[in-house]
Amino acid sequence: METLHLELPSLQDDTLSPQTLLHGVVSSGNLEVLVEPGPDAARCVFEVQTAAHGFSEVWQAVLCDFASRHPVGGLTFSIHDAGATPAVVSLRLDQAYQSLRTS
Amino acid sequence: MMTSAPQSFREASARLRVQGLLDAGSFTEWLGPARRITSPHLAALDAPVSFDDGVVVGQGLLEAQLVVVIAQEGLFNGGAVGEVHGAKIRGALLRAIEVRARAVLLCVDSGGVRLHEANAGLIAISEIMRALFAAQAAGIPVIALVGGTCGAFGGMGIVARLCDALLISEEGRLGLSGPEVIETVKGVEEFDSRDRALVWRITGGKIRRTLGEATLLLDDDIAAFRAAAAKEMMGSKTMGDSPRQRGLSPDALQTLEAAQRHLEARAALDPGIRDGQQVWQHMGLGEEVALMDPAEFNRCLEARER
Numbered sequence: 001m002e003t004l005h006l007e008l009p010s011l012q013d014d015t016l017s018p019q020t021l022l023h024g025v026v027s028s029g030n031l032e033v034l035v036e037p038g039p040d041a042a043r044c045v046f047e048v049q050t051a052a053h054g055f056s057e058v059w060q061a062v063l064c065d066f067a068s069r070h071p072v073g074g075l076t077f078s079i080h081d082a083g084a085t086p087a088v089v090s091l092r093l094d095q096a097y098q099s100l101r102t103s
Numbered sequence: 104m105m106t107s108a109p110q111s112f113r114e115a116s117a118r119l120r121v122q123g124l125l126d127a128g129s130f131t132e133w134l135g136p137a138r139r140i141t142s143p144h145l146a147a148l149d150a151p152v153s154f155d156d157g158v159v160v161g162q163g164l165l166e167a168q169l170v171v172v173i174a175q176e177g178l179f180n181g182g183a184v185g186e187v188h189g190a191k192i193r194g195a196l197l198r199a200i201e202v203r204a205r206a207v208l209l210c211v212d213s214g215g216v217r218l219h220e221a222n223a224g225l226i227a228i229s230e231i232m233r234a235l236f237a238a239q240a241a242g243i244p245v246i247a248l249v250g251g252t253c254g255a256f257g258g259m260g261i262v263a264r265l266c267d268a269l270l271i272s273e274e275g276r277l278g279l280s281g282p283e284v285i286e287t288v289k290g291v292e293e294f295d296s297r298d299r300a301l302v303w304r305i306t307g308g309k310i311r312r313t314l315g316e317a318t319l320l321l322d323d324d325i326a327a328f329r330a331a332a333a334k335e336m337m338g339s340k341t342m343g344d345s346p347r348q349r350g351l352s353p354d355a356l357q358t359l360e361a362a363q364r365h366l367e368a369r370a371a372l373d374p375g376i377r378d379g380q381q382v383w384q385h386m387g388l389g390e391e392v393a394l395m396d397p398a399e400f401n402r403c404l405e406a407r408e409r
Contacts, residue, residue, distance in 0.1 A: 027178040
């Protein structure tokens with residue numbers, strides 16, 4: 001397994017309720033993401049454990065894109081990945097954000 | 104009453120199944136994902152772990168009655184039982200006794216023991232069985248719900264059959280050795296695991312209900328599972344009405360004799376029968392059985408069993 005830690009600037013959405021939420025399932029080509037309150041309102045934290053080695057640059061690109069598209073400052077995203085493609089990573093993160101907004 | 108579109112039990116994750124089965128907003132999870140109680144064995148093998156080790160356990164309300172609910176996630180390592188996963192199920196079953204739950208809903212979606220965890224997984228299965236018997240002996244009915252992608256195989260197939268009631272969808276499957284295992288061990292001539300129709304004629308919900316191994320056949324709809332589980336729970340009129348509890352009562356002999364007669368009748372089936380379709384033919388049921396919806400199918404079997 002390869003571990004990645006990333007902290008990125010992002011806007012904060014005060015209307016999001018501070019709660020933990022799990023989205024997705026660890027299975028081949030898929031991932032789960034646990035959303036929790038983070039340490040800093042101006043940044044979001046990503047903790048990634050992935051079965052696919054050597055893709056840190058791709059991860060960085062996908063996570064930067066997510067952090068710029070949504071106000072997710074003050075949140076921590078912990079990911080267990082079993083080889084999800086970049087599109088699936090984006091999709092699961094978007095779905096987790098959607099669930100956060102609607103719950 | 105508003106009727107909403109059916110939500111597939113098979114397609115839903117373990118978490119969505121739990122939400123759909125219980126009264127809205129009533130679920131409290133035990134050892135939730137934020138606790139990060141993950142498998143040390145998978146980590147030692149450098150394999151991906153899951154925040155909940157592939158099983159959701161907790162308590163909630165079903166028709167305003169306190170129930171314990173356990174739901175395996177079939178997509179994580181085939182719902183296989185490892186040490187942590189098994190301990191969570193065992194603990195939830197024992198907790199049901201402490202909180203005096205009206206019933207336990209056990210959503211089995213598993214290929215059996217998690218091979219990565221070998222003996223720890225095997226021991227976990229036997230611990231689950233003991234805890235299940237303890238809950239039943241305390242008068243708490245355990246209801247198995249089988250309709251996930253993995254079905255109920257291996258040790259969890261046995262666990263499902265130990266339950267007081269077994270609710271299954273047509274898409275659900277129940278067995279001991281799964282199709283791929285049989286094919287690997289005995290060869291493709293014995294069992295072609297890629298022949299989906301054959302797999303379902305041997306292990307699917309319809310044939311399992313026919314052979315008396317499942318209590319009821321259901322539509323692949325979470326609401327149908329919820330309604331059937333509530334009915335089973337209410338049907339056990341009071342605490343102490345679980346069949347396992349009744350087994351300790353004076354009518355135990357009658358219960359055993361009825362089970363024996365059922366097994367003898369099944370053993371007396373033509374030994375040449377190798378397929379669900381042949382079972383239905385033998386029973387005098389035509390090919391239309393395969394096309395019956397669950398309600399019609401249950402009625403057809405209940406009429407024969409009367």
